[in-house]
Amino acid sequence: MSGEEEGCWSTVGRDEAQKAQILNIGTGCEMFGITSHELAHALGLFHEQSRYDRSNYVQIIKSRIAQKNFYDFAVVGMKNMDTYGQKYDIGSVMHYRPTEFSIDGGNTIVAKDISMQNTMGQFRGPSFLDVAKINRHYDCSTNCKNTIKCVNGGYQHPRNCNVCVCPPGYGGKDCTGIESSNPVKCNGILNAGEIQRKFTINMKPKSFVNGVRKCNYHIKAPAGKRIVVIVDSVIGNCVQGCYEEGVELKMYDDKTVTGARFCCKLQKPQTLISQGNTVPVMVVAGKAQAFVQLRYSYVDHPQNRSPKDGNVTSTNLNPLILEKYLDDSVDSEAIRQEFLIPTEDVNQEDFETLVRREFMDDNSIDI
Ligand SMILES: [Zn+2]
Numbered sequence: 001m002s003g004e005e006e007g008c009w010s011t012v013g014r015d016e017a018q019k020a021q022i023l024n025i026g027t028g029c030e031m032f033g034i035t036s037h038e039l040a041h042a043l044g045l046f047h048e049q050s051r052y053d054r055s056n057y058v059q060i061i062k063s064r065i066a067q068k069n070f071y072d073f074a075v076v077g078m079k080n081m082d083t084y085g086q087k088y089d090i091g092s093v094m095h096y097r098p099t100e101f102s103i104d105g106g107n108t109i110v111a112k113d114i115s116m117q118n119t120m121g122q123f124r125g126p127s128f129l130d131v132a133k134i135n136r137h138y139d140c141s142t143n144c145k146n147t148i149k150c151v152n153g154g155y156q157h158p159r160n161c162n163v164c165v166c167p168p169g170y171g172g173k174d175c176t177g178i179e180s181s182n183p184v185k186c187n188g189i190l191n192a193g194e195i196q197r198k199f200t201i202n203m204k205p206k207s208f209v210n211g212v213r214k215c216n217y218h219i220k221a222p223a224g225k226r227i228v229v230i231v232d233s234v235i236g237n238c239v240q241g242c243y244e245e246g247v248e249l250k251m252y253d254d255k256t257v258t259g260a261r262f263c264c265k266l267q268k269p270q271t272l273i274s275q276g277n278t279v280p281v282m283v284v285a286g287k288a289q290a291f292v293q294l295r296y297s298y299v300d301h302p303q304n305r306s307p308k309d310g311n312v313t314s315t316n317l318n319p320l321i322l323e324k325y326l327d328d329s330v331d332s333e334a335i336r337q338e339f340l341i342p343t344e345d346v347n348q349e350d351f352e353t354l355v356r357r358e359f360m361d362d363n364s365i366d367i
Helices: 032-042 067-072 116-118 128-137 319-325 333-337 347-357
Strands: 058-059 109-111 187-191 197-203 213-220 226-235 246-251 261-262 270-273 276-285 292-300 365-367
Touching: 058 187, 058 213, 058 365, 116 261, 197 213, 197 276, 226 246, 226 276, 226 333, 276 292
Parallel strands: 187 213, 197 365
Antiparallel strands: 058 109, 197 292, 213 276, 226 270, 226 292, 246 261, 246 276
16 A cells, blocks of 8 residues: 555556555545545455446436546446345445536436435445455355354354354344444334334434444334335434434345435435335434434335335335325424534533423434
8 A cells, every 4th residue: 555646546456467556545545435445446346336237226417527537437347347146335435426526516426216315425434235245256255164144134254153244234143133232222123103103313412432323223014014214304414425423224125235324404304115124224423413303104005015026116116105104294494403402512401301301202312
């Protein structure tokens, strides 16, 4: 690794001609998300949006890209890329930011499932699938002599053969459980009913935080039902990729893929419908505040999927069904304002009384 030249760059894969292969980490490239991105190139990963199936997941807005940069949005064909059967991951550290190479600052990449737009461009570090892909590419599983069972897309840890590496949101011995939280108490199951239930979590600003604070929940519905989640209000750090303060909801059946993230002020409540009957909800915060208010319920969807139908997303559902759950009477901005805590001068007592009064009959967590 060198920082002698400008920019952050690496060759994709091994380049024997170079002998000692240079990976350049120039000024401004020091973030873990960037260094791991470059290292992953050297280990063989292309950009996620170079996948040959990318047009199913994202749209490239050519009118916002200078012709000389078209090359940067090229697709790599099947001959030169193996996806190892993994789904396209908008939250991959190898994915471009939504405004990459934009000539006017607008989005050059737009997610087809628009609820995934804020998941794009994260710099926290490799996603679950990024790591899984490298492990698969280098056949790391051959390290283990024994075999253990891991579900929900988890896999045997190549360096600790008795434990599973679980997708974010999942934990326990075989990844059937909920990922443990930090602090431990903000964790559990939210049982959905036919009537909407409200869930509020407020992670207050803290001057000292041991690692990243992460609260994990699973919204559950009976088998065969789908879960409708309405995100009413979010307070977070509004950055591309939502990898600081914010919330992530895994609506797809494939739990290995990074879910829909929200960290910016919502203009209106966001309605999401799950494919299956479990929705992991993860709320993440560093030192700053993360606040999320959502409602959840289950529905019997008329387009209820057959077991083979794995590709139904919230974007291609009958819009009439979605409309039924849209509630314009909720003022997201009012909720946000009510809960917005400045980093200084917090009158904690008043605030807690307020939360209790407001949400006594509902699930409400104060961290
Ligand atoms: Zn790159």
